Amino acid sequence: MAELSLKGVVKRYGSYEIIRNASLDVADGEFVVFVGPSGCGKSTLLRMIAGLEHITDGEIRIGSTVVNDVEPADRGIAMVFQSYALYPHMTVEENLAFGLRMTGNPKVDTQRRVQRVADILQIRELMKRRPKQLSGGQRQRVAIGRAIVREPQVFLFDEPLSNLDAELRVQMRVEISRLHKELGTTMIYVTHDQTEAMTLADKIVVLRGGNIEQIGAPLDLYDNPANQFVAGFVGSPKMNFMSAEIIEATDHSVTITLLNQGNVRVTLPVERPRGGSGERVTLGIRPEHFVKAGQGDADLTIKVDVAEHLGNTSYIYANVTGGEQIIIEREESRNETNRDLLTVAIRSSHAFLFDSDGNRLR
Structure with a gap:
């Protein structure tokens, strides 16, 4: 587990700034949600933390290490994508173990981690199935399991529930919240759904047009919005x-x-x-x-x-x-x-x- 810190982070394409002077401190074990309308920069900010996008200016620190120039695989993070990104020709067990096998992790330890994940996510009965034989919710569990098995310092979630129907989204929100309590690992979660933000987060970061508008606990933002945008975005039905x-x-x-x-x-x-x-x-x-x-x-x-x-x-x-x-x-x-x-x-x-x-x- 680790703290995460962003100081004056900027992402610029030519003269166009996608992220403007973003600064944020995430405590060890905290669940932080980036929320905002489409195009506000929340996924770009997450991808910069992951190392999938280079930053133009500023500093990103994970634990005590500045990771601006550190490769994604060496940052101690694991990312769960919206599209699941499972290998269709592999079983669930093989999908879970693949990343560890590719890094040369000992076979016994790999098996231990995979079985632990299967127990945590209650997917032991799915281990011999392939992705096409799974429901959307089951695929998402496997995608999350593939992240857990790496035992990362920080989990990154990029709109992981947007492909699920309403009932499954509620169920998976509960599962992710339970998972965070069980693992106690730092988690950063991106969504455009402020209901997910309100129910999951210890801290919410509201973005608009590449700017961080306000940071705070869910009820703090609800009761004390800094401006009209935050007041209108946080809450359902809206203000x-x-x-x-x-x-x-x-x-x-x-x-x-x-x-x-x-x-x-x-x-x-x-x-x-x-x-x-x-x-x-x-x-x-x-x-x-x-x-x-x-x-x-x-x-x-x-x-x-x-x-x-x-x-x-x-x-x-x-x-x-x-x-x-x-x-x-x-x-x-x-x-x-x-x-x-x-x-x-x-x-x-x-x-x-x-x-x-x-x-x-x-």
Whole structure:
């Protein structure tokens, strides 16, 4: 096991920067998830850690060793790919053992490691099968087993569950979480699915356009997003954003009017913004933080477009002036139907305010 450190890492193709000044410290045994939209640079960052991409600038350190110029095979890492990358002509047992045999590992030790992996992943009954005889979930187990058998210092996962159906993804998330607890090895995991990030990670790294937007524990990012992008990306359903304008600002509070919501006024406990009165801002509130009418700081009436009833929870959707969509989460709410008027309340203590650049006002 080992710590992992990135300091000022840059990846540039010509004049185009894919990764911009990325710095990150990963503790020994920590599970860190890189998350962000497609094209944000998360897979490129993972491949640089693996040594599959050269870095343009900066430093990558695994344990006490700077690995900028170290070959992938010598970095003490093992990588699990999205495509499984199993040898189709080999059995499961042969796939697991192949890497060790190629490095000249003693036969007895190779057999010991392969059997240990088979027990950990509960795939002993699959050992004589070939990949085409396995389900997607079983193939992914074998791909993970091929990484475990190397006994690496760091595991790297590149969107390993994206080829699986929804039920299998949930099952494999549980398996990977259990595996991390059992092995206690440092793991770096890339995904575009923020649900995977929230459920698996000790620490989440949110990327956008090659920049690290925020680093923190899952609930820290959920409760205290640094900016509007992180607030909108972390959480499902996503946070509601409503256009607003500041009408009054003091040293410790700001009063806004919601421009597309009947000019409803809300006062929030935030510091005086730079622009003051007349500044355009955005109010953010999560679907579960709307409360019943009269129980908050401002009431809001919307016309229901769609009501999704999912057992004990319902999601109420409304499209309003200006193209904004409001999503409201309610428990045991089965009475709202399409086109009904619904009045809810905003509680300022659960709301966020963002300036025109997307920075959070605190």
